[in-house]
Amino acid sequence: MIPDKILNVFNRSIKMVCSNIACYCNDPVSDFTRKRKLPAETLIHFIVQMQSKSLNSELCEYFTDLDSLPTASALCQQRDKLDISAFQRIMHLFVNAFDDYKTWKGYHVLACDGSDVNIAYDEKDEDTKRQNGNSKPFSQLHINGLYDCINRVFWNTSIDTAAKD
16 A cells, blocks of 8 residues: 555544544533644644654654744643544544455454553542552553454554553
8 A cells, every 4th residue: 555545544534533523522612613723633643643752852843833832731731622532533434444455265354452551640540540569559541452463454442441450
């Protein structure tokens, strides 16, 4: 598959979600209604391309023009307005945009696996708070992925925030 075609499909998926952004906001009446430095489409592109650098480093690399550079606080405020279902919908639109998936004897060969991912500790977030014995508490998410082994694409993912004992 040509990389430009894949990128175009991905960008089209993001645009489709952003054209109905009220469906993916915590407050559909007011979120993403005013013109900001971080409209929904820019925010989604930024989040998807993030690496494991500090937020300020990520912002400086993504926004090359100082006039368009938002603060880390502004990014966090905008990110909090966006529901995770926006990313799930983008993934669904993207994966289903292709119809040339290979199969094995007519079957899709899928594998499912999960991983625990440590996130920034938030003592107020009881859903993600974990503690092993007498060690310091930490925050963690459990992520499950349904992966197509032949076509090397994720068909679905889920994020579980419920605390495990």
